[in-house]
Amino acid sequence: MFENLIPLILFCFGMTVTPGPNNIIMTATGANHGYRASLPHILGATLSIPVMCMMVGVGLGQLILLYPPAHTALNLAGSAYLLWLAWKVANYSGTVDGKDAGQPLTFMQAVVFQWLNPKCWMMYIGAVSMFTTSGGNVFLQVFIIAAVFTVMVPPCFSFWSLAGVGVGRFLTSPARRRAFNLTLALLLVASLVLAQLPQDGMG
Template identity: 25%
Template sequence: MVEQSAVIGVVLVALGMVLSPGPNMMYLVSRSTSQGRRAGIISLAGVAAGFLVYLVGANLGLAVVFSAFPGLLTVIRIAGAMYLLWLAWKTLKPGGVSVFATREVPPDSPRRLFLMGLMTNLLNPKIALLYVSVLPQFIDLERGDVLLQGLVLGCVQVAVALLVNLSIVVAAGGIAGFLAARPSWLRLQRLTMGSLLAALAIGLAFS
């Protein structure tokens, strides 16, 4: 079964990624601040559906590949570490715009909100690379059933992502107003999340 250390590692990676600005967060925040919490929650349901597509599809394929080529995990480990370092740089570099900045967007129907949330996640390169390059390196071939390990770890990532995003959707309006008046807090958030991603990348590269 899955080691506790692997679960903790996935939780830390999931936190670092979900709290760093990206397409999912930008879409959810824009809908929540412009159209209300209900619109944000419907959009989040679409994002959740996208996670499930990646979770099932990636693990069904990866289970076969890793069983046939176990040495591929080393390559993926390095690629995943480099990707996390790139995310850290994207988070820390100067000149970025806060995802909580208020934006004017036209209102959409619940169906469109759901579909847009789904497509935003499916077309999100962060999520694609997460399932292909990052999560597989927490799988231990010696503990058996690669597919089950991948599904469990993927569910952990999805749970973390949805809980954090739900909190952001509920609090988006208040957070946007708070950060608009306190830009130094935005810089602190970027520094914290960027440093966390960089530390995780170094740890994964040398594990």
């Protein structure tokens, strides 16, 4: 396992920092509300992700993949939640000061979102299948994977939120802000569509 630590770190970093539902929402939050408003989302994800990764490591991910009703239920719930988030982002008020804009994710909403996010399932199932071996201590291996993902979340999510803060400085009119929010909402919908392609809703 430890000889694969560098590849694992690179894998976790790549999967965490690349665009996806979490990072799109982080960008929208940073642009519309500032970095501080992103902290509940970051904290919720940081606490939820290791639990989710460990559950995948003990077989939950494969169980969901092999049990069609559970697979379908998770897919429908995740799709509905992502569409709701896209609607929420698209309907920010467009006020320049953000006082009347829709509210960012709360801590608990961020926790729930990780379990309904198709990209999260893809990341953890992929990591567990690639970086665990049957001949080693599987629990320790999964724990290391969960720890690496957890360490990656705060800096990667912060990067996207701060990028949103930077973009927000140029959103000096309601029309620009509405256009930006609508673009991010469409990207969220696009991420949902793409998630349906590789593994019929889990990839």
